[in-house]
Amino acid sequence: MELRQLRYFLGVVAAGSFGKAASRLHVAQPALSRQIQALEHDLGVKLLHRSARGVEATEAGQKLLEHAEYVLKAADHLRVEVRHLGSEPAGEMVIGMPPSLAYLVAPELIRRCKSLYPKVSIRLIEALSVFLVDWVELGKIDLAILTVGSEGDAIERRELAIEELVLCGVPELLPASIQDVRLEDLRGYPIVITHGFLTVLEPWFASTRVRPTFEMELDSIPILRELIRRGEHCTIVPYSMVHDDAISGKLRVLPIREPDITRSIDLARSTRRPKSITMEALGELIAEAVSGIPVRTEA
Numbered sequence: 001m002e003l004r005q006l007r008y009f010l011g012v013v014a015a016g017s018f019g020k021a022a023s024r025l026h027v028a029q030p031a032l033s034r035q036i037q038a039l040e041h042d043l044g045v046k047l048l049h050r051s052a053r054g055v056e057a058t059e060a061g062q063k064l065l066e067h068a069e070y071v072l073k074a075a076d077h078l079r080v081e082v083r084h085l086g087s088e089p090a091g092e093m094v095i096g097m098p099p100s101l102a103y104l105v106a107p108e109l110i111r112r113c114k115s116l117y118p119k120v121s122i123r124l125i126e127a128l129s130v131f132l133v134d135w136v137e138l139g140k141i142d143l144a145i146l147t148v149g150s151e152g153d154a155i156e157r158r159e160l161a162i163e164e165l166v167l168c169g170v171p172e173l174l175p176a177s178i179q180d181v182r183l184e185d186l187r188g189y190p191i192v193i194t195h196g197f198l199t200v201l202e203p204w205f206a207s208t209r210v211r212p213t214f215e216m217e218l219d220s221i222p223i224l225r226e227l228i229r230r231g232e233h234c235t236i237v238p239y240s241m242v243h244d245d246a247i248s249g250k251l252r253v254l255p256i257r258e259p260d261i262t263r264s265i266d267l268a269r270s271t272r273r274p275k276s277i278t279m280e281a282l283g284e285l286i287a288e289a290v291s292g293i294p295v296r297t298e299a
Contacts, residue, residue, distance in 0.1 A: 001039060001042050001043070002035075002039075003071075003072060003075055004035065005035050005036070005038065005039040005042075006039075006064075006068045006071060006072055007025070007072060008021070008025060008027070008032055008035045008036060008039075009036060009039060009047065009048075009061075009064065009065075009068060010065070010068055010069065010072070011024060011025045011032075012032070012036060012048060012055055013048070013055070013056075013057050013061070013065060015055075016053070016054035016055055016056075017054050017055050018032055018033060018036075018055060036048065043060070043064070045058070045060040046058050046060065046061075047060055047061035047064060048061055066138075069140075070138065070139040070140065073139070074139065074273055076091070076092075088117060088119060089117045089119065089120050089276075089277050089278035089281040089282070090117075090119035090120060090278060091119070091120065091121070091278055092120075092121045092122075092123060093120060093121070093122055093123070093142045093143065093278060093279065093282050094123045094125060094140070094141040094142050094143075095109075095122055095123070095124055095125070095141065095142065095143050095144065095282065095286070096124075096125045096126075096127060096132040096135060096136070096141045096143070096144035096145070097124065097125070097126055097132075097144070097145045098126070098127070098128055098129045098132065098145065098146075098147055098196065099126055099127075099128070099196070099221050100147070100196070100197075100221065100237070100238055100240075100241055101145055101147070101238075101240070101265065101290075101293075102124070102126045104240055104289075104293050105145065105286065105289045105290060105293070106124055108288075108289040108292065109122070109282075109285050109286055109289045110122060110124075112285050112288070112289070113282065113285055116281075116285070117278075117281060117282075120278055120281070120282065122282075125141060128195075128196045128199075129144075129145075129146045129147045129148040129196070129199075130148055130196075130199060132144040132145075132146055132268075133146060133148065133150045133155065133268075136150075136154075136155050136268050136269065136270050137150075137154045137155060137270060137272075138270075139270050139272055139273055142269065142279055142282075143267065143268070143269050143279060143282060143283060143286065144267075144268045144269075145160075145265060145266070145267060145268070145286065145290070146265075146266045146267075146268045147200060147238075147263050147264065147265055147266070148199055148200060149203075150268070153271060154270060154271055154272060155268050155269070155270060155271065156268065156269050156270075156271050157266040157267070157268050158266060158267045158268075158283075158287075159264055159265070159266050160265045160266060160267055160286075160287050160290040160291070161264075161265040161290055161291070161293065161295050162262050162263075162264055162265070162295065163238050163239060163240060163262060163263050163264075163265055163293075163295035163296070164238070164239045164255055164256075164260070164261070164262055164295060164296050164297055165197070165200065165201070165236055165237065165238055165239070165256060165261040165262060165263060166236070166237065166238075166239050166242070166253040166254060166255055166256065166297060167181050167186065167189065167191075167234055167235075167236055167253065167254040167256060168228060168234060168235050168236070168237055168242045168246075168251055168252070168253050168254075169189075169228060169231075169233070169234035169235070169251065169252060170228070170229070170231040170250075170251060170252070171249070171251075171252050172231055173189070173190075173231065173233075173234055173252075174234065174252040174253075174254055175252075176252070178254060179254070180254050180255045180256070180257045181254045181255075181256055181257070182256070182257055182258045183204070183208055183210050183212075183256055183257075183258060183259065183261065184210045184258075186212035186236075186256070187212050187213055189212075189234045190215050190232065190233050190234060191212060191213075191214050191215060191233065191234050191235060191236060192214065192215055192216040192217070192218065192224065192227055192228075192233045192234075192235055193214050193216075193217055193218075193224075193235055193236055194217070194218055194219060194220070194221060194224055195217055195218070195219055196219075197235075197236060197237060197238075198214075198217060200263045201236065201261065204259065204261055207259075208259065215233065216233075221241075224237075228251065229250070229251075236256070236261075238263060238295075239253060239294065239295060239296060239297055240293045240294055240295055243294040246297075253297060255297050265290055265293075265295075267283055267286055267287060267290075269283070
């Protein structure tokens with residue numbers, strides 16, 4: 001199996017025909033067909049079949065497709081790392097962040113990377129931590145900020161910060177006479193929450209056997225913010241999300257006590273791929289950016 005054959009295979013699947021793939025890959029169609037046949041012979045299975053919709057991957061081809069992109073990406077990384085060994089970080093880094101942290105971390109990360117490592121390009125993916133965990137394990141992203149746990153030894157994690165989750169709402173709903181709130185008292189508030197933050201809270205509910213009632217669950221942080229600012233609902237969010245509004249007085253935040261509700265902000269990478277100088281450098285920049293986030297109400 002050759003890297004060239006994998007690239008050709010991906011090209012044919014993406015194009016849906018040998019003719020289009022040959023044109024895109026700048027290779028003669030007979031040569032392209034021979035390379036695919038050689039790959040099928042080497043693996044002992046049929047990888048492609050023709051249908052009314054064009055050329056499609058077989059079941060075996062789909063399995064190869066899942067891993068071929070990772071293999072080629074790893075090879076590209078290796079090529080860049082060896083070429084720049086002993087010099088400065090270089091190449092593309094794919095970095096995943098959850099929405100609740102991306103807008104806080106990404107601008108500083110990009111600014112610092114551009115200043116310190118001009119040969120590094122960042123491709124940023126914003127997604128919930130539950131999806132980022134899978135993508136790190138599969139090697140689809142190089143580094144990720146995670147706020148939920150993971151099982152097994154396929155991911156190496158480094159704790160960057162512990163952040164408070166707080167009850168948040170307009171001053172009319174959370175008067176100044178209240179300084180904090182117990183977990184069991186949350187039942188008395190009109191709370192809406194996102195599925196992502198609910199995932200973080202579930203272990204706390206399970207360990208305390210206390211579960212508040214939520215008026216609504218949703219998937220949109222912008223909609224959540226608008227509902228809270230209109231003053232009819234409260235929510236439970238990481239403190240960094242509402243720090244500025246709390247300081248300005250637009251919103252009040254109450255720490256949740258008995259127990260203190262927190263989330264871990266971790267830097268993660270796949271253990272299935274070797275560390276690189278670029279990965280190490282970007283990991284440190286991410287850690288620096290996270291260190292500048294307000295994560296506790298008393299800070």
